[in-house]
Amino acid sequence: MPYASSTIFASLVLVLGYVHARHIDAYTPQSAPYQTWPGQSGYNQCGTSYNQSSECQNVYLNNVQDFCLWAPPYPGSTIGDTEQVEVAWCMQSGYGTRLIPDGTITGAHLVVTPDYVQITGVGNLTNINILNNDQGGEFDYYGAAGGGYPVGGLVFSSAFGQLQQVDTWTSFISYDLFCFRACKPSVNSSTLCQYAYSVMGCEWNMPANYSAGVFEECVGDSGQPMGVYGTSTFSQGQPTTPAPLPMPPSSSCTFYSTITNGQGVLPSGAASTRATEVPITPAFRSRPYILSV
Numbered sequence: 001m002p003y004a005s006s007t008i009f010a011s012l013v014l015v016l017g018y019v020h021a022r023h024i025d026a027y028t029p030q031s032a033p034y035q036t037w038p039g040q041s042g043y044n045q046c047g048t049s050y051n052q053s054s055e056c057q058n059v060y061l062n063n064v065q066d067f068c069l070w071a072p073p074y075p076g077s078t079i080g081d082t083e084q085v086e087v088a089w090c091m092q093s094g095y096g097t098r099l100i101p102d103g104t105i106t107g108a109h110l111v112v113t114p115d116y117v118q119i120t121g122v123g124n125l126t127n128i129n130i131l132n133n134d135q136g137g138e139f140d141y142y143g144a145a146g147g148g149y150p151v152g153g154l155v156f157s158s159a160f161g162q163l164q165q166v167d168t169w170t171s172f173i174s175y176d177l178f179c180f181r182a183c184k185p186s187v188n189s190s191t192l193c194q195y196a197y198s199v200m201g202c203e204w205n206m207p208a209n210y211s212a213g214v215f216e217e218c219v220g221d222s223g224q225p226m227g228v229y230g231t232s233t234f235s236q237g238q239p240t241t242p243a244p245l246p247m248p249p250s251s252s253c254t255f256y257s258t259i260t261n262g263q264g265v266l267p268s269g270a271a272s273t274r275a276t277e278v279p280i281t282p283a284f285r286s287r288p289y290i291l292s293v
């Protein structure tokens with residue numbers, strides 16, 4: 001093949017490889033390439049330790065003592081301005097990510113349903129570079145162009161058995177509240193991990209327990225698809241916002257007095273040098289949301 005066409009061919013394979021990556025739950029943390037999407041700021045080959053300057057963009061949603069959140073790689077900017085470049089902050093070492101300092105999370109509720117694993121809770125998320133009073137924003141597996149927000153972010157979970165990549169997920173975070181749902185691959189995953197309601201916040205998208213002082217892990221029923229009320233589907237921006245759907249029941253909870261990794265609260269140590277940024281398209285900037293409706 002002449003150089004030009006082999007280059008085009010190679011690029012095509014690369015692009016198709018990326019597309020493939022978004023639609024088949026194919027990667028393990030060991031098999032993921034260094035980066036999974038063009039323009040990605042961090043990486044997906046993260047090693048097995050932890051590092052408070054890590055730019056790893058793999059999150060895990062395993063259990064209430066072992067989960068990660070997306071948060072900024074550097075302090076001083078809103079979620080809206082960093083949503084493309086967020087990095088993984090985890091409760092446990094071993095994934096090559098940053099660690100969420102002990103004491104940051106003050107309540108966490110994990111539920112495994114037939115269709116998804118979900119964690120909801122509260123904390124002082126200024127410890128993971130979120131600006132005080134930032135009402136935050138939404139992350140999802142699609143983003144603006146298929147690469148997700150954060151771009152190239154991968155989600156893994158062992159909640160359904162063996163650790164696997166979970167391709168369909170949605171998450172919100174603000175300075176004091178978080179929620180993260182990763183959907184089991186099924187025909188229903190796109191409605192149960194719907195990301196169309198990006199300004200509606202955690203409590204509307206994921207009605208669940210957000211109480212402080214409780215660290216629990218439960219099984220539960222799946223919620224109803226967000227935005228769907230019988231035969232009527234709400235569109236974000238319509239004048240009247242319907243109430244959140246009911247919180248689905250959960251049971252068989254295991255309680256923990258706290259969650260910890262031995263990493264002390266390090267507000268300044270948590271800061272790192274500014275990461276290489278991908279250009280932010282103004283149209284996809286800040287998507288603040290309301291905490292309650």
Ligand SMILES: *[C@@H]1O[C@H](CO)[C@@H](O)[C@H](O)[C@H]1NC(C)=O
Binds near residue numbers: 053054
């Ligand atoms: C931590 O991660 C940063 C960013 O990837 C890297 O430059 C640094 O060498 C890492 N430090 C250690 C001790 O691995």
Ligand SMILES: *[C@@H]1O[C@H](CO)[C@@H](O)[C@H](O)[C@H]1NC(C)=O
Binds near residue numbers: 124
């Ligand atoms: C959150 O943590 C920061 C840094 O540790 C601290 O200065 C601040 O007072 C805390 N905020 C609340 C509401 O506890």
Ligand SMILES: *[C@@H]1O[C@H](CO)[C@@H](O)[C@H](O)[C@H]1NC(C)=O
Binds near residue numbers: 115186188
């Ligand atoms: C998908 O959702 C429908 C309606 O809630 C339900 O009847 C069906 O069992 C679900 N299918 C799967 C594979 O989860």
Ligand SMILES: *[C@@H]1O[C@H](CO)[C@@H](O)[C@H](O)[C@H]1NC(C)=O
Binds near residue numbers: 209210211216
């Ligand atoms: C949240 O969970 C805790 C522990 O199960 C329970 O005591 C509390 O009532 C729940 N809160 C709500 C709002 O359901």
